[in-house]
Amino acid sequence: MTIPILVLRRVVLAAATLLIVSLIVFGMLEVLPGDVASRVLGRDATPEALATLRARLGLDLPAWQRYLDWLGGLLSGDPGVSLVSGRPVLDILAPRIFNTLALAAYAFALYLPLTLLPAMAQALTRDRAPDHALSVLTLVLLSLPDFLLATLFMLAFVVTFPLFPAISLVDQTSGLLEYLHAMTLPAVTLAIVMAVYAVRMLRDNLIEVLESDYVRMAELKGLSRLRVLWRHALPNALVPTLNVTGLNLAYLVGGVVVVERVFSYPGFGSLLVDSLQLRDLPVIEATVMIAAAVYVAANLIADVAAILLNPRLRRG
Amino acid sequence: MPPSSNADRRVGLLPRLALFWRQAPLGMQIGIVILAVHLVVAATGPFWAPYGYSQMRAGMPLSGASWAHPFGTDQLGRDIFSRVVHGGHIVLALALSGTLLGLAAGAVIGLWSGYVGGWIDEVVQRLIEALISIPFLVLALMAIATAGPQWSGNPVLIVLVVALVYAPRIARMARASAVEIATRDHVTVARLRGEGAFSVMRRELLPNATGVLLVEFALRAGYAPVLVGSLGFLGFGLRPPTPEWGLIISENRALLIVSPATVIGPGLALASLVVGLNLFTEGLARILGRTVRLGAQ
Numbered sequence: 001m002t003i004p005i006l007v008l009r010r011v012v013l014a015a016a017t018l019l020i021v022s023l024i025v026f027g028m029l030e031v032l033p034g035d036v037a038s039r040v041l042g043r044d045a046t047p048e049a050l051a052t053l054r055a056r057l058g059l060d061l062p063a064w065q066r067y068l069d070w071l072g073g074l075l076s077g078d079p080g081v082s083l084v085s086g087r088p089v090l091d092i093l094a095p096r097i098f099n100t101l102a103l104a105a106y107a108f109a110l111y112l113p114l115t116l117l118p119a120m121a122q123a124l125t126r127d128r129a130p131d132h133a134l135s136v137l138t139l140v141l142l143s144l145p146d147f148l149l150a151t152l153f154m155l156a157f158v159v160t161f162p163l164f165p166a167i168s169l170v171d172q173t174s175g176l177l178e179y180l181h182a183m184t185l186p187a188v189t190l191a192i193v194m195a196v197y198a199v200r201m202l203r204d205n206l207i208e209v210l211e212s213d214y215v216r217m218a219e220l221k222g223l224s225r226l227r228v229l230w231r232h233a234l235p236n237a238l239v240p241t242l243n244v245t246g247l248n249l250a251y252l253v254g255g256v257v258v259v260e261r262v263f264s265y266p267g268f269g270s271l272l273v274d275s276l277q278l279r280d281l282p283v284i285e286a287t288v289m290i291a292a293a294v295y296v297a298a299n300l301i302a303d304v305a306a307i308l309l310n311p312r313l314r315r316g
Numbered sequence: 317m318p319p320s321s322n323a324d325r326r327v328g329l330l331p332r333l334a335l336f337w338r339q340a341p342l343g344m345q346i347g348i349v350i351l352a353v354h355l356v357v358a359a360t361g362p363f364w365a366p367y368g369y370s371q372m373r374a375g376m377p378l379s380g381a382s383w384a385h386p387f388g389t390d391q392l393g394r395d396i397f398s399r400v401v402h403g404g405h406i407v408l409a410l411a412l413s414g415t416l417l418g419l420a421a422g423a424v425i426g427l428w429s430g431y432v433g434g435w436i437d438e439v440v441q442r443l444i445e446a447l448i449s450i451p452f453l454v455l456a457l458m459a460i461a462t463a464g465p466q467w468s469g470n471p472v473l474i475v476l477v478v479a480l481v482y483a484p485r486i487a488r489m490a491r492a493s494a495v496e497i498a499t500r501d502h503v504t505v506a507r508l509r510g511e512g513a514f515s516v517m518r519r520e521l522l523p524n525a526t527g528v529l530l531v532e533f534a535l536r537a538g539y540a541p542v543l544v545g546s547l548g549f550l551g552f553g554l555r556p557p558t559p560e561w562g563l564i565i566s567e568n569r570a571l572l573i574v575s576p577a578t579v580i581g582p583g584l585a586l587a588s589l590v591v592g593l594n595l596f597t598e599g600l601a602r603i604l605g606r607t608v609r610l611g612a613q
Contacts (some may be wrong), residue, residue, distance in 0.1 A: 017445050020445075028462040139386050143590035143593075145549075145590070146585070147565070148587065149544070151565065161571050253451045254453040257550070273457070276457055276461050279461065284461065295451060313545065
């Protein structure tokens with residue numbers, strides 16, 4: 001098969017997956033047994049309020065028609081109107097998505113050195129004290145829930161050493177420095193949670209590569225250990241780690257929910273929690289669809305990159 | 317194949333456990349000790365905890381860590397150490413039963429789909445793919461929203477949600493191993509004997525997929541307490557005054573300045589449980605000759 005056909009197949013599969021996600025999301029939130037209106041308004045809603053909401057949601061229409069309307073709206077870029085504030089969902093989402101993108105970019109910038117440096121240090125001091133110490137540290141960090149890690153950072157850098165604000169409020173009027181100041185603790189938390197997986201993987205890959213013949217060759221040529229590691233071992237050890245980075249991107253979409261909540265950062269994740277608490281269906285549906293789309297897109301990019309980089313997959 | 321079978325079975329349980337212990341890697345031994353402590357505390361804690369889990373004025377409110385109150389006291393004067401001890405069995409029960417349910421559902425769906433193949437397999441795979449595409453915490457929160465207010469705070473809901481999050485991930489692994497095992501001769505023979513799909517699954521596929529499923533169970537069980545804790549922390553888990561650890565952390569977070577011990581205490585309990593489970597999983601995977609990536613979601 002030629003490359004364009006293979007890539008096209010992946011794209012079609014990704015689109016199909018998203019279509020099924022949309023069915024699941026709509027089905028879970030709007031079709032499942034039980035009255036949607038009373039689920040939104042809670043147990044002690046008046047009959048008039050229930051009737052009004054039913055009319056607004058168009059609950060008298062059959063489910064498939066509501067689904068098609070909703071899907072059509074999503075595809076044409078109009079995910080509806082918030083039930084709570086009456087504002088268009090898109091207006092609510094846009095600034096939140098911007099904030100989360102900024103946070104994610106910051107976290108990824110921190111993630112790279114936090115992955116490379118400890119893993120390289122471990123590979124250089126293999127099976128000696130620093131390697132063991134870092135292994136224990138990554139295992140402990142791996143076992144710390146992200147909400148706990150975030151809370152501990154808060155204890156250290158907001159309470160004990162008041163370097164950062166407890167509440168990371170930013171909006172469009174905030175300057176770059178304000179943004180950086182507000183985003184540092186959430187970004188560090190996310191970066192550490194992502195890095196611990198990658199460090200453990202990269203360490204093992206580096207050590208495996210360091211045992212190969214061409215690395216022995218480079219050592220025998222008299223190159224310095226750091227140069228061997230950086231120029232000869234690292235590029236080959238990075239490929240599997242890229243895979244983990246794709247997984248990490250997927251984590252990030254869910255991870256922001258908790259971390260933004262702890263630091264009261266006005267992003268996409270805290271919007272999801274807020275709208276769940278307010279049972280604001282159109283906003284919940286849009287945020288879940290975006291989260292799934294990011295995941296599917298990240299996997300699609302990883303698949304396509306693998307096809308382009310590895311000729312053996314082209315036969316698939 | 318490990319050299320087990322008949323010769324081993326004649327030896328008593330205790331010597332076999334002793335042998336297992338000596339063969340286990342150091343990390344796994346540490347993990348087993350941590351888990352044993354957690355199990356003992358969870359099982360016996362409610363009988364010896366110094367105070368009740370919702371007993372107010374057990375000490376001066378927010379008095380900080382002391383010998384009488386190792387994890388301090390909260391705003392209502394409840395002893396946090398007692399609350400953590402009382403919560404142990406809740407966290408373990410929710411996490412383990414949720415993972416077990418997810419394992420059962422995932423294994424049945426995955427093995428079946430991988431064995432029968434064809435369009436059924438294609439449909440199941442797409443469905444699994446779609447469920448995995450929704451970040452697990454988002455899926456969990458959405459499922460709780462689906463259940464509606466009547467169900468909120470119900471432990472059964474939490475168990476079902478943990479199972480819903482894990483079942484597709486476990487099904488994917490089970491399917492992959494079913495596809496591989498189905499090509500073996502003994503499966504073909506069983507099919508030619510005229511055995512039905514479920515009989516082949518139970519007698520031929522399941523025994524050969526045990527290793528994969530065991531590691532998968534341990535891996536998911538290691539993360540389940542965090543998932544349960546995250547739900548509690550975000551306010552979508554059990555209701556107060558249940559002493560679930562994530563909920564305790566979230567209740568005392570606002571008072572971090574006054575009394576950090578009330579957050580660090582339950583945090584320590586949760587983190588040590590997960591460390592123990594992770595060390596155990598890593599050792600188990602090594603013994604079964606599999607590689608496992610801890611924390612992979």
